[in-house]
Amino acid sequence: MSSLNSQPDPHFREGESEADALISEKLRSLVPPADLKARILAARKTAETTPQSVPVPHFRAPRRGRGPWAMTLAAVILGLALLAWIVPLGMRPSFITYKSDLTDQIVSGEITHLEFTSSQIPPLKEWLAAHHAPADICIPAGAERLPGVGCRTFTWKGKAVSQVCFALEDGKIVHLFVIGQGNWHSAPPQGHPEFTHHGEWTMASWREAGATYVLAGIGDQADLEKLFL
Amino acid sequence: MSDPDFESLVERFYESLYRFALSLARNEHEACDLTQQTFTIWANKGHQLREPSKVKSWLFSTLHREFLGGKRHAARFPQQELEASDHELPIIEPNLVSGLDGQAVLAALREIEEPYRAPLTLFYLRDHSYQEIAEALNIPIGTVMSRISRGKQALRARFLDWKGAIHP
Numbered sequence: 393m394s395s396l397n398s399q400p401d402p403h404f405r406e407g408e409s410e411a412d413a414l415i416s417e418k419l420r421s422l423v424p425p426a427d428l429k430a431r432i433l434a435a436r437k438t439a440e441t442t443p444q445s446v447p448v449p450h451f452r453a454p455r456r457g458r459g460p461w462a463m464t465l466a467a468v469i470l471g472l473a474l475l476a477w478i479v480p481l482g483m484r485p486s487f488i489t490y491k492s493d494l495t496d497q498i499v500s501g502e503i504t505h506l507e508f509t510s511s512q513i514p515p516l517k518e519w520l521a522a523h524h525a526p527a528d529i530c531i532p533a534g535a536e537r538l539p540g541v542g543c544r545t546f547t548w549k550g551k552a553v554s555q556v557c558f559a560l561e562d563g564k565i566v567h568l569f570v571i572g573q574g575n576w577h578s579a580p581p582q583g584h585p586e587f588t589h590h591g592e593w594t595m596a597s598w599r600e601a602g603a604t605y606v607l608a609g610i611g612d613q614a615d616l617e618k619l620f621l
Numbered sequence: 622m623s624d625p626d627f628e629s630l631v632e633r634f635y636e637s638l639y640r641f642a643l644s645l646a647r648n649e650h651e652a653c654d655l656t657q658q659t660f661t662i663w664a665n666k667g668h669q670l671r672e673p674s675k676v677k678s679w680l681f682s683t684l685h686r687e688f689l690g691g692k693r694h695a696a697r698f699p700q701q702e703l704e705a706s707d708h709e710l711p712i713i714e715p716n717l718v719s720g721l722d723g724q725a726v727l728a729a730l731r732e733i734e735e736p737y738r739a740p741l742t743l744f745y746l747r748d749h750s751y752q753e754i755a756e757a758l759n760i761p762i763g764t765v766m767s768r769i770s771r772g773k774q775a776l777r778a779r780f781l782d783w784k785g786a787i788h789p
Contacts, residue, residue: 411713415776416745419730421723424639425653432631432657436664511657515650 431511434539487576487604490548491597494569494606495590497546503555503567506542516543516556525552526570530600532607534619541565566609566619574602585620587613596620631660634680637748641681644730644742645688659684677748681757685739713773717780729779733772740765741772 497503508519513531521527525545538558546553554570580586585596585607594616596607609616635656642652662683670679718726730738730745743754755762 410715411718412745414715414718415713415726416747418718418721418723418726419640419644419742419745420747422640422643422727424636424656425649428639428653428656429631429635431653432635432660433628435657435661436627509658510650510654512650512653515654518650 431539435511484575484577485549485573487578487580487597490571490573490576490604491588491595491606493548494595494608495593498567498590498593498608503544503557505544506557507544509542511539511541513540513556516540519543520545520554520556523552525554526572526603527554528601529554529556529568529570529603530605531556531568532620534621535566535568535607538566538619560609564610566607566616569606569608570603572603574599574604576604580604585616587616589613627660627664630663630676630680634677635660637746638680638684640746641739641742642684642688643727644738645685645735655684655687658687662687675756678753678756681743681749682759685758689735713777713780717777721780725783729776729783732779733775737768737772737775740768741776744769744772 507523508516510516510519513536517527517529520529520543523545535558538560541557541559543554543556545555548571551571551573554568556568556570558566558568560566580597580599582599585598585605588595588597589612592610593608594611594613596605596616596619598605607616607619609619638659639652639656642655643649646652646655659680663680667676667679670676721729730742733741739758740754740760743749743757749757751762751765755765758765760768
């Protein structure tokens with residue numbers, strides 16, 4: 393490696409070079425965490441097998457001459473959406489609708505657009521807390537032993553949802569969704585997971601400490617069950 | 622998977638990159654993430670580098686860019702170059718430094734504005750020539766020297782403050 397010693401330094405003055413050497417020595421005495429190198433090498437393995445980010449499909453621009461029709465259609469859709477919001481006011485939200493919306497995100501690839509990446513869970517929780525999303529998360533024992541990949545947050549009917557992703561040994565990613573909502577219509581069980589299947593994806597849902605958790609991953613129920621052991 | 626080239630690259634540079642990241646970041650976690658992210662980017666894009674001799678500059682440059690991207694410091698710290706008269710340097714007396722440990726030096730570096738901190742840290746890591754610092758930070762060599770000068774000035778002021786606080 394090259395050194396500054398090989399190059400004349402016009403800013404070194406009498407007495408100063410000694411101080412500079414001392415500062416260098418002290419700065420170089422700082423050692424990285426013992427596991428940093430292993431984490432870098434492990435992260436490369438994960439990165440090689442991490443699925444590529446899937447862009448969210450764009451809406452097509454309306455064709456010329458269809459503006460009024462498009463506006464009418466948009467107004468009808470908006471009206472129906474408002475009705476869907478107004479009618480169930482005072483009722484508990486449907487967990488089935490929530491899970492269906494998560495499934496839509498999985499299918500569209502939106503879940504791969506992480507906003508913060510780290511292999512460590514504490515920084516992920518710190519980031520979520522800083523973004524006013526559920527951060528006091530009870531991670532299933534098996535998942536907690538996995539390296540993290542990253543996290544993001546989004547809102548569902550005005551409530552913040554945290555998404556934390558973990559890397560499995562085979563390179564697949566599992567996604568944990570947490571929402572600070574426990575009072576649902578058709579709520580998942582308290583304290584233990586209920587498994588459902590959506591194509592190649594399996595989802596485990598449960599409630600704990602006033603929050604609702606959904607763990608989603610590609611594979612069968614047995615693959616996901618391991619993450620609770 | 623075994624990749625001796627990647628592993629040897631990590632072995633050679635990760636400590637130095639981590640120290641550079643430490644001076645830029647707020648804490649160890651962030652420094653680790655910056656270091657790790659740098660090597661992840663290398664794993665994905667390193668093959669695009671045409672000159673193998675520039676690996677070191679590429680790594681430090683990438684880490685610095687990742688830091689700036691994350692913090693958007695470029696907007697918060699507009700570029701301020703020194704006038705020729707600013708090259709007059711105060712001397713950092715060894716007795717200002719001798720009683721400090723690594724963490725104290727790091728704390729002092731972190732209090733220096735980022736445009737001066739990055740070149741000064743690379744200077745003190747003693748792994749880089751001025752030319753390599755210029756390449757890593759993508760600034761002219763004259764600017765590197767100016768910023769190191771200004772950085773040393775700020776560092777000396779910080780050490781003097783501490784000394785004044787201990788021995789008023």
